[in-house]
Amino acid sequence: MNFRKLTICLGVVLVSQSAHAQLAKKDNLTFKEIQDRVNTLLESKDPLAKDSIKWEASHLIESKNEEYIKHGKSVFNFLGDSKSVDLAHQNLLKQFPKSDYAASASLDDILKNYTEPSSLDKDIATWTKRYKTLLKQASFADASYAKISNKLLANDAVAAAKKYAARITKEAPKATFAYNYAKQAYEKGDQATSVRLVEEIIQQYPGVLENNKYFAQQLYTLQAQLYSKQQKWKEALTLIEEQKIPLEDIKFQALMQTGRNFDAFLLLDARFAMTALSPIQEQEGPTLFKNLGSTAAQWEAYKQRIEQKKTKENETQWKNAMISEESIDFDLVDMDGKRVKSSDYKGKIIVIDFWATWCGPCVNSFPGMQAAVDKYKEDPEVVFLFINTWERGADYKTKVKSFIQEKGYRFHVVFDTMESDALVEKYGIKGIPTKIIIDKNGRVRFKSSGSSPVVKEILDEISYKIEMVKKSN
Known part of the structure; x- marks a missing residue:
């Protein structure tokens, strides 16, 4: 743990x-x-x-x-x-059968077993009578009716959801319900309803937008997305710049559509220096270069030049990160219940990836790690071990197995001990994902944390480090 x-x-x-x-x-x-x-x-x-x-x-x-x-x-x-x-x-x-905890738990049970609005109305009526004293408290009543209305909304019972939302008294939960409704309408392609609701929220709840910056950013993000769907590029760009909304692709398109092509190039260039281009930038790149007086051939040459520059910089950084430390022996169990010992891999290069199902960055790097596993699957010198650690819940093994099967990853998953003597603790690791590469002599040559959803970035790094370890041996 x-x-x-x-x-x-x-x-x-x-x-x-x-x-x-x-x-x-x-x-x-x-x-x-x-x-x-x-x-x-x-x-x-x-x-x-x-x-x-x-x-x-x-x-x-x-x-x-x-x-x-x-x-x-x-x-x-x-x-x-x-x-x-x-x-x-x-x-x-x-x-504490009359407490707000008991009342909330009872309501959760009702909503969990919800089937259709009319049956829910009967259950809510019974629940309301039982906890009528608690419902005199505005904060408890608002939280409860917000929970009911959002549950109904999620089940597409819009009319019933509006009925319970009308019982909410405070502005913040009212605005939140309206936003959820607008977001759902947008996702379903009902732009007209979404636009109307967003405009109503801005007009009716200025205080909420002023006092809750997170909510305001959510709302303005949705509004900018709606502007892009309507091809109102000037409005979208103004909103994104004024509110500092992180919608890079929409901003890139808006800059091009409003004639600010050089600013669009600067945005693209800044991203490309750090990571891969987005699909929109890749698609619109030739048009952008044409607008700037260049050719498609110059666009391809630009991409090749940046990729070569990044590769050279990365390789220098990876080379300087090479270490030589004693590895730690282990005797663990894999996802199939088989013992996995460090001694099983004597004379091989071992790539260890410490991860957990709850760790977003761990999961983000998995497509790239799968590409690395596939690249070296025929190489008898290299093995990959995905050590699941810091997992939560007594049933974590079942959860991990279901996760791997559902995602279709072809990993050799091994379970850490989940105790104070866990392998991750012995290595002094403070955060995951952390990847360790051990050479054929049992020495740790690389130890790095971090993640990327870009397959090429992960594949390039792991491949380069493996080849460096091979050469060093």
Whole structure:
């Protein structure tokens, strides 16, 4: 278990505390004391720290304090202990049946089993009577009706969704529902409805847009996308530049369509220096060069020149990153239940990719890693091991296997121990994805983190490093 990751997810601050306090037996315990105690254990180097956290959390969920139970539940939820999470949930429902937690849980059950609007209306009516006191609180009522309306909207029951959304009193959740409706209409190709809703939000909820910058950026992003669909390039460009919206392709097209061809080239050139061109830039590149007085042949020459320059720079960087450190022996189990030992690969180059299903950058690099696996599949000198680590949940092996099968990756997946003595911890790795390349003599020659969704970038880097290791041996 990556204790540091858990600290970040809980969003708490590390401070020194007594290492032996028994939290749930204290009187008048503050929420901060619970946070501090858990974080002290998270930072501990003691291999029994995880058991200590579970021990403390188990006392919390058995307490008579609603907040203690909730916090214990959150700890178990992160640790992937579903049985303890369910126990905490049942304790909350049993001890506090009229609480907002119980009411929200009941509503979640209703929405989870939702089939069609009329049956939902009956269930919501019963639920409303049961929790009528709580529904007098505007914040709880608004959150509940927003949850109902958005669920109905997601199920295309627009009329019913509007009915419940009309019960919302505060502007922020009203605006959010309208945005969700506008976004759904856009995705379904109903531009007229989406445009109308976006304009209504801007007119009716200026305060929400002023106070919630994240919401404002979402809305203006949608508006810029609508402008591009309508080919209102001047309006789209003005909005993107004023609001600093990261819609690179639309901005690129808008710059070309409004005659700002050199600015379009600067945008393309800045991206190309860092990564691959987008499909739109690749497609419009010849036209852009023509607008600038150049030819299609000059466009191809430009691309070749930039690719050569990047390759040379990358190779220099990769060459300078070469190291020579002792590798760490391992004895693990793969996705098929077979033992995988480092000694099995003596005399081979081993490419190790530490990853987890929840890690977006890990998954983003997989198409490139698959290309690398395919390139070297006939090479008897090279093996790839995708070591799944820092995974969450007791059923992580099933989840990992389903993920790999669903995506169709042909990887040799090996499971780390998921404990304090995990291989990822022994290597001192602080973040994933991290890739390690071990030479035939058992020495680590490359150790790098980072990711790219561009297949060529991953393939070029892995290939170059493998060939360098071959030469060094």
